[in-house]
Amino acid sequence: MTVPASALPLRGVRVLDLGWLLPAPFASAILSDLGADVIKIERPGGGDYLRELSPALFTKINAGKRSVTLDLKQKEDLDKFLALAAKADVLLESFRPGVAKRLGIDADSLRALRPELVYVSLSGFGQTGPLAQQPGHDINYLALAGALSIPGHWGQPARRNGTPLADLASSLYAVINVLAALRNRDAGQGGASIDVAIAESVLHWSNTRFGDFQPHVRDDPWAHVHPANDVFTTADGRGIALGLIEVHFWNNFCAAADRPLMRALIHRPGVQGKRALQQALVEAVGSRTLAEWQERFVKWDVPYSVVHGPAEVLAEPQFLERHMLAVAEDAAGAQVSVVALPGRAFGHIFHERGRVARAPTEGEHTEELLGIHGD
Numbered sequence: 001m002t003v004p005a006s007a008l009p010l011r012g013v014r015v016l017d018l019g020w021l022l023p024a025p026f027a028s029a030i031l032s033d034l035g036a037d038v039i040k041i042e043r044p045g046g047g048d049y050l051r052e053l054s055p056a057l058f059t060k061i062n063a064g065k066r067s068v069t070l071d072l073k074q075k076e077d078l079d080k081f082l083a084l085a086a087k088a089d090v091l092l093e094s095f096r097p098g099v100a101k102r103l104g105i106d107a108d109s110l111r112a113l114r115p116e117l118v119y120v121s122l123s124g125f126g127q128t129g130p131l132a133q134q135p136g137h138d139i140n141y142l143a144l145a146g147a148l149s150i151p152g153h154w155g156q157p158a159r160r161n162g163t164p165l166a167d168l169a170s171s172l173y174a175v176i177n178v179l180a181a182l183r184n185r186d187a188g189q190g191g192a193s194i195d196v197a198i199a200e201s202v203l204h205w206s207n208t209r210f211g212d213f214q215p216h217v218r219d220d221p222w223a224h225v226h227p228a229n230d231v232f233t234t235a236d237g238r239g240i241a242l243g244l245i246e247v248h249f250w251n252n253f254c255a256a257a258d259r260p261l262m263r264a265l266i267h268r269p270g271v272q273g274k275r276a277l278q279q280a281l282v283e284a285v286g287s288r289t290l291a292e293w294q295e296r297f298v299k300w301d302v303p304y305s306v307v308h309g310p311a312e313v314l315a316e317p318q319f320l321e322r323h324m325l326a327v328a329e330d331a332a333g334a335q336v337s338v339v340a341l342p343g344r345a346f347g348h349i350f351h352e353r354g355r356v357a358r359a360p361t362e363g364e365h366t367e368e369l370l371g372i373h374g375d
Contacts (some may be wrong), residue, residue: 008035047362063328069363119222126197141166233286239307329358
């Protein structure tokens with residue numbers, strides 16, 4: 001199902017996105033999916049660094065936006081930007097703290113020009129604090145917030161997840177704050193200045209595991225991890241994720257595996273008990289092929305998932321039936337897979353043929369938008 005732009009909740013909201021790479025552009029991509037008109041402000045001579053670092057990712061998170069090239073250090077271009085900002089509803093920036101003020105485009109300056117503006121500063125460590133001026137990337141924020149110290153697999157050391165969780169967490173919190181600020185503005189409270197720190201965003205997530213740790217207990221660094229809630233390898237070398245936390249699911253697995261004696265292992269206490277449980281699972285899962293397990297798990301109602309690679313994800317019937325997958329076009333016309341905004345409240349905004357708008361070339365809409373900034 002497609003939804004006309006006129007029915008989307010953020011229709012008529014104009015967003016200026018001065019960010020680059022992932023955090024701010026991913027946030028503005030969500031706002032765009034909800035109907036906002038997103039104008040990407042890019043530096044001359046290359047634009048967003050992501051264009052070069054990962055053209056496919058750039059397309060995924062910038063399809064449907066418009067691009068304006070401006071050198072904000074030049075007065076003429078700064079004046080053009082200020083004219084755009086005077087009519088904007090939301091602004092996202094990801095400069096190092098202090099840079100926006102030096103350019104004359106900080107929250108105080110722009111909200112003096114446009115009091116209704118929702119101004120979001122999205123930075124690594126926030127606008128204040130001893131680390132405010134320190135550079136960083138996703139891995140640095142994960143480390144500071146404790147996320148890299150939390151093991152995800154029983155019996156194994158903590159590892160970094162391949163998904164940039166800190167960056168994406170900050171994008172979501174930026175969007176949450178924007179939506180709250182727009183609601184507040186609609187209630188007559190004016191605009192807002194919002195300070196979102198990437199490190200604090202992932203801290204909000206990693207904190208959900210902190211309660212499982214007791215600093216004085218050193219014998220079980222995996223107290224928060226259940227050995228039966230992990231990834232195992234089948235006889236034909238496929239990865240399969242099992243979620244056997246509840247006793248009834250564990251019993252279902254034992255039935256599917258034809259190993260009734262394994263039931264008692266779920267009740268063994270301590271590290272040694274968990275190790276015995278894990279070893280038994282490794283042996284059991286490794287005794288059959290993926291196809292054999294799938295047939296048995298469906299029959300016995302076992303929570304499992306095959307570990308998919310990207311190609312398998314794009315062919316996954318569950319996602320296809322729910323119309324989560326489509327394609328966008330990069331600046332050269334090549335197709336790139338994209339994913340719909342989760343949630344069913346507003347249906348799907350993809351084109352009926354499974355396409356979304358292409359990503360803009362650098363500065364593609366400069367003349368068009370600078371001609372309409374007074375609208």
